[in-house]
Amino acid sequence: MSPQLILFNTPLTLLAGGVFGGIFILIKIPNGLRIGAMVGAALLNVLFNVAYMPSSPTKFMVQVIAGALIGCTMEKSDVTCLPQVVKPTLITLGAFLALNLAAGFLIHMVSPVDLLTALLCAVPGGVTDIPIIAADMGADTPKVALAQLARYILGVGIFPPMIFAYDNLRLKKEERGTCTNSVPAGRSGAALQRVKSTVKSPQAFVCTMCVALGAGFAGGLAGIPAGTFLFSTIAVLILRLCFDFAYLPPWVKKTALLISGCYIGGGIRVEDVRGFRLLALPIVIIIAGYIINCFITGKLLSRFCGFNRKEGMLTTTPAGASDIALSSADIGVENTGVIIIQIFRALIAMAVFPQLINLLVMVITGGD
Secondary structure, three states: OOHHHHHHHHHHHHHHHHHHHHHHHHOOOOOHHHHHHHHHHHHHHHHHOOOOOOHHHHHHHHHHHHHHHHHHHOOHHHHHOHHHHHHHHHHHHHHHHHHHHHHHHHHHHHOOOOHHHHHHHOOOOOOOHHHHHHHHHOOOHHHHHHHHHHHHHHHHHHHHHHHHHHHHHHHHHHHOOOOOOOOOOOOOOOOOOOOOOOOOOHHHHHHHHHHHHHHHHHHHHOOOOOHHHHHHHHHHHHHHHHHOOOOOOHHHHHHHHHHHHHHHHHOOOHHHHHHHHHHHHHHHHHHHHHHHHHHHHHHHHHHHHOOOHHHHHHHOOOOOHHHHHHHHHHOOOOOHHHHHHHHHHHHHHHHOHHHHHHHHHHHHHOOO
């Protein structure tokens, strides 16, 4: 593509993504900016074949900012609360990893999706972060993006009302004496208090970006899959937890969401849209797997970790920590431990799961 077209198509792609992102925000679609940006850029490319985002710089910057954002979500109080949440966190992560592997291998067996792409489709991570990592690892990014979008919609739009309705149904049956709950309705896990950092200075922002950029560059040179994201996450975590001097203003996150959404959407072509019908069965597998996991792992958390039914099931919901925080109040869950576990889940799922998947695929394929 000529420099003139790049200078024209890149702003056009950002404009299309921004317009649709703004519309999705106005109509109150959860995570509307990044989903709208994906839709806007995809439509621009499918209809006119002109969407374009520079590949290497975009992937690098989005991974750096995504890593920094994950690092900034952690608080010192989360670490001090770790002894109280380590058991439910291990149960939740173990269940998610088992589900990730089982669903990924099943998708690969019943569809023409390659193994790496299938496994990344089922990662319980970020709806835009995982596709960017998938692109860095050489997977089929549009397929991963669509599967992750389906997982996110499931986690935000379906799980909270499903959990609320199921809990009410069980409570009514218990009141009639037809069944029992292993954890009384009023009992919940130990109350945990998050103490948020008050550091929001321009100096902290500049320091955070410098640390994230330096670490991300080192991660890219290390040759580790998604090393840019992994190294920037770890570096900002250290800056946050050891020095309490990590901060990213909201506009940085919004910019990253817009750019990453445009990058993913801009990679969707007409042939990808035609091929999306092949993802119908994989998406059904992912949805069914997460629903089954919600009930089984939620029950385990209720039985062994002192969570009540709603808390246990909400902990297994495949959505972001901020989304869970918003949903928890709506369904009557006030245990902050649920949010802390979700933060650890997001951190491990996005930083560690792709590394494990890459290693597994290399072992199976012999490094080809």
